[in-house]
Amino acid sequence: MSRRFTPKVVTANLLREGDVVYLTADDRWSPFHHEAELIEDEAHAQMRLLHANAQKLVVVGAYLADARPGPNGPEPTHFREVFRTRGPSNYPHGKQADLAN
Amino acid sequence: MYSYSDFDEAFVRARVAQFSQQVERRLDGSLTEDEFRPLRLMNGLYLQLHAYMLRVAIPYGSLSPRQMRQLAYIADTWDKGYGHFTTRQNIQFNWPKLPDVPAILSALADVQMHAIQTSGNCVRNVTADHFAGAAADEIADPRPYAELLRQWSTDHPEFQFLPRKFKIAITGSPNDRAVTKAHDIGLRMVRNAAGEPGFEVIVGGGLGRTPMIGVTVRDFLPEADLLPYVEAILSVYNALGRRDNKYKARIKITVHETGREAITEMIEARFAELRAQFGGADRKLLAEIREAFAPPAFRNAPTDAYDAFYKADPVFRAWADTNLTRHRNDQYAIVTISLKAHGQTPGDATSDQMRLIADLAERYGHSDLRISHEQNVILPHVHKSDLPALHAALVKAGLGTANVGLLSDIIACPGMDYCALATARSIPVAQELATHFEALKLEHEIGPLKIKISGCINACGHHHVGHIGILGLDRAGVENYQITLGGDGTEDAVIGEKTGPGFAYDEIVPAIERILRAYLDLRLEPSETFLQAFRRVGMEPFKAALYEAEGERNAA
Numbered sequence: 215m216s217r218r219f220t221p222k223v224v225t226a227n228l229l230r231e232g233d234v235v236y237l238t239a240d241d242r243w244s245p246f247h248h249e250a251e252l253i254e255d256e257a258h259a260q261m262r263l264l265h266a267n268a269q270k271l272v273v274v275g276a277y278l279a280d281a282r283p284g285p286n287g288p289e290p291t292h293f294r295e296v297f298r299t300r301g302p303s304n305y306p307h308g309k310q311a312d313l314a315n
Numbered sequence: 316m317y318s319y320s321d322f323d324e325a326f327v328r329a330r331v332a333q334f335s336q337q338v339e340r341r342l343d344g345s346l347t348e349d350e351f352r353p354l355r356l357m358n359g360l361y362l363q364l365h366a367y368m369l370r371v372a373i374p375y376g377s378l379s380p381r382q383m384r385q386l387a388y389i390a391d392t393w394d395k396g397y398g399h400f401t402t403r404q405n406i407q408f409n410w411p412k413l414p415d416v417p418a419i420l421s422a423l424a425d426v427q428m429h430a431i432q433t434s435g436n437c438v439r440n441v442t443a444d445h446f447a448g449a450a451a452d453e454i455a456d457p458r459p460y461a462e463l464l465r466q467w468s469t470d471h472p473e474f475q476f477l478p479r480k481f482k483i484a485i486t487g488s489p490n491d492r493a494v495t496k497a498h499d500i501g502l503r504m505v506r507n508a509a510g511e512p513g514f515e516v517i518v519g520g521g522l523g524r525t526p527m528i529g530v531t532v533r534d535f536l537p538e539a540d541l542l543p544y545v546e547a548i549l550s551v552y553n554a555l556g557r558r559d560n561k562y563k564a565r566i567k568i569t570v571h572e573t574g575r576e577a578i579t580e581m582i583e584a585r586f587a588e589l590r591a592q593f594g595g596a597d598r599k600l601l602a603e604i605r606e607a608f609a610p611p612a613f614r615n616a617p618t619d620a621y622d623a624f625y626k627a628d629p630v631f632r633a634w635a636d637t638n639l640t641r642h643r644n645d646q647y648a649i650v651t652i653s654l655k656a657h658g659q660t661p662g663d664a665t666s667d668q669m670r671l672i673a674d675l676a677e678r679y680g681h682s683d684l685r686i687s688h689e690q691n692v693i694l695p696h697v698h699k700s701d702l703p704a705l706h707a708a709l710v711k712a713g714l715g716t717a718n719v720g721l722l723s724d725i726i727a728c729p730g731m732d733y734c735a736l737a738t739a740r741s742i743p744v745a746q747e748l749a750t751h752f753e754a755l756k757l758e759h760e761i762g763p764l765k766i767k768i769s770g771c772i773n774a775c776g777h778h779h780v781g782h783i784g785i786l787g788l789d790r791a792g793v794e795n796y797q798i799t800l801g802g803d804g805t806e807d808a809v810i811g812e813k814t815g816p817g818f819a820y821d822e823i824v825p826a827i828e829r830i831l832r833a834y835l836d837l838r839l840e841p842s843e844t845f846l847q848a849f850r851r852v853g854m855e856p857f858k859a860a861l862y863e864a865e866g867e868r869n870a871a
Contacts, residue, residue: 227362229341229342231366231413232365232410232412233365270347274362291792293731293793293794294731298365301365302365302733303740304746305395307410309365
């Protein structure tokens with residue numbers, strides 16, 4: 215029996231600003247993790263990653279990150295991805311400040 | 316300090332123009348990311364966790380007030396109003412946007428600075444003793460040699476594609492403040508039996524996943540032979556170094572695999588070939604460079620005001636005791652400005668602080684500034700009579716912390732708060748250690764102590780040579796911190812020893828407290844430092860303090 219596929223989101227950094235973004239089901243790049251498309255199928259994940267990598271003028275370094283469903287949408291599972299949703303812990307910089315409202 | 320020649324100026328401007336066009340081509344799609352990445356890295360531009368990061372070289376840690384003000388201007392104009400000084404005497408801006416980077420590089424070029432060779436498999440920024448030209452124990456100022464090495468290594472056609480990055484550190488003092496034994500090449504000035512100055516040449520030191528103390532390939536190299544000898548080492552490494560495996564590509568592995576004797580012979584053979592080819596051009600250049608590093612015109616004035624103030628003001632006295640170092644001129648002192656205020660990010664300075672430091676360097680410090688690998692700022696030449704006024708100005712700006720060389724003077728890499736390579740955070744651990752021991756009021760009782768924290772195995776935080784080293788790892792998706800004890804980054808360099816299993820994020824500060832309480836209990840007298848006590852008693856008492864309490868808790 216093959217191992218169960220851990221759900222994924224596609225994430226990357228914006229080419230110009232460097233900001234962390236997530237690929238949504240309707241092909242937008244959102245700054246919010248909970249707006250990402252939660253991908254539960256491995257073949258579909260590869261297709262979405264190809265789609266992301268093709269957008270060379272928008273994003274850099276797209277990859278698949280583990281995620282799980284939550285009440286408001288997908289949530290990160292690993293602490294690295296949690297930090298990427300908000301910014302550094304020593305200053306109120308990054309998303310935690312930019313997207314506070 | 317050294318001022319760019321027309322050649323330097325033209326070279327740096329040309330690189331700015333070249334990179335500006337490369338950015339343009341990336342933004343219009345003519346370059347893919349795979350094509351662009353090596354080009355941006357050659358210019359110090361990384362993509363980190365939350366943003367781009369620009370790493371700017373501060374050659375051998377020397378800065379003029381004008382350059383410091385320009386760094387403040389860059390921080391305000393294109394970043395978030397601060398900069399991060401690193402363990403390699405560089406400054407990093409954490410939030411630049413790609414389209415702005417050409418303008419930043421142009422602003423740097425305006426003050427004779429750049430980000431070239433701050434990344435990639437080339438010779439990186441040459442680091443030096445931050446007390447160069449001022450220290451009482453110095454044989455000769457290492458900066459002219461460092462500048463010679465900078466000019467030689469910049470865009471050197473033979474050494475742009477080395478097997479791996481290459482770091483050179485140099486000190487003009489027998490007491491090593493530049494961690495020379497943990498560099499690819501370490502140069503430590505010594506005198507021979509005839510009293511002539513030269514260098515002990517150390518090769519193959521390094522931290523990272525395979526920490527090694529460098530081996531001495533020459534006990535005494537006449538200073539006149541420095542450049543051909545360094546080129547001989549690079550040349551041998553360039554031929555032998557492994558390009559098949561990134562983790563075995565550093566010269567420390569080459570030295571280890573080849574053996575000290577064999578590699579020394581190869582270096583000497585290559586040196587014999589090269590020495591004649593240099594034909595004295597390096598000597599001529601060095602003589603010119605040396606003129607740029609003439610000592611300042613030291614003032615001759617009474618120091619009574621300093622003595623009186625020292626006696627009268629306990630706050631000033633505490634600062635003077637920790638943050639001043641003996642200058643070779645008795646009327647002067649070397650001032651270390653701590654960028655480690657308790658609870659702040661080690662190595663960060665706001666643009667306002669940078670401007671104030673620049674002003675103070677002009678008013679009291681012969682317009683000379685240094686960045687130390689310990690992430691502090693140095694005013695190398697301050698007349699003692701100016702110290703009370705200087706201290707008062709620093710205190711007002713939050714820069715008067717009296718903690719240099721103490722527990723809270725922590726080296727910490729950016730860790731997972733910024734770095735894409737990190738496996739755990741290091742900054743908040745440093746912040747919590749500092750505030751925790753500040754609250755306990757134990758810092759001064761503990762005395763001299765170097766804590767160094769890295770957020771991954773690459774060891775930018777020099778944890779291997781910390782008296783207490785902390786390494787942040789990812790253990791099954793949770794931050795976990797491994798402790799090493801007994802490391803030392805001086806001329807007696809030692810790699811620290813692991814204590815045992817690591818500690819979770821919320822357990823690491825209590826763990827360090829257990830180690831330090833054990834030290835306070837077992838030291839023979841208050842003057843026995845943590846490192847001395849560790850060398851006397853070894854690991855066992857500290858292990859017991861660290862893990863036995865835990866065992867009891869688990870059993871209960």
